[in-house]
Amino acid sequence: MEEIDEWDEIEEAEQAEELGTRALAIQPEVRAAYCRKIAQRILKDHKITKPPVPVDKIARAVGFNLQLQDLPVGVDARLQVINSRLLMELARSQAEVRHRFSIAHELGHYFLGHKHNEYNAGETEADIFAGELLVPRAWLRKDVERYSIAELLSRYKVSREVLYSRSSTLYRR
Template sequence: MTTEAYARPLPQSAAITPAAAARRLLAKHWDGRLPVVPEQIATAEGLRVERLGLFEDYEFSGEFLKSQRLIYVNEREPMVRQRFTLAHELGHYALGHENSPRDTSAEFSSRTGDPKERAANQFAAELLMPAEAVAKLVQSGRFGSVDELAKAFNVSKVAMTYRINNLGLLV
């Protein structure tokens, strides 16, 4: 897969939706290979990523500190969760949000009522599971299950299930 296949620059007049913001970062920093590596994108944007929790008492999933250009991720959580957390916090940055102090698992739920948290979740879904890439792989027939797709994108089965449903795709 190549970047050109999935990341197209948006016209200047386009509104910046969470998905559009993710596509812009993908166009700038993604080489088109799966899985997308959010830490590389964050670093390329000049953000520091620090993992906490192994030796510190850090009870949150992640945090974005705008003034410090810093993203914290809880390294005690499963790797697929850390990847989504990092993409979510990168979403706060890309969407111009102020500090996002200490996101918990509730903020990563599709049921969160906070519009900024929902937007960061939408950003993370597009960043980690770009719609065009997911659609192309589903339509190719090479992946016969949600589990196989989740492994290809290095996301949880739950995240991939939501993504496929939100994109109106069948596996």
């Protein structure tokens, strides 16, 4: 496998910003690069340089109140606006690694500007954002040679599914 040319990805992300949200829906690979770039920008803006990423602090910093709730089966998290307050409800029944992914995913909807009626189209984008926010590709490239799988899971505080998904992106776009 050939390693990704980072300049190509930067160029795609810049194109994504120029095209705007509607045009990007037609070009999923460009939109994916844009989602990753926004996640990287959030890390930079919050001066986060190593794992685990404090997604709860990011959420609170942008105005979310986080609450554990007994949510319906199949609902891991949801966003609500109550009296002009942003509320992120997390399923009490889920593990910490799932809470972390859910927070990152919901932040993806927020930072990518998804509207409630656009969520179906935005689910993949929010997942891409969450993956890059929790396990940035640049960090994982360095860490994958140094740490065992168990150590990576502990270091990033993510599930195996998230770690495997992120690992699969190391050498492809």
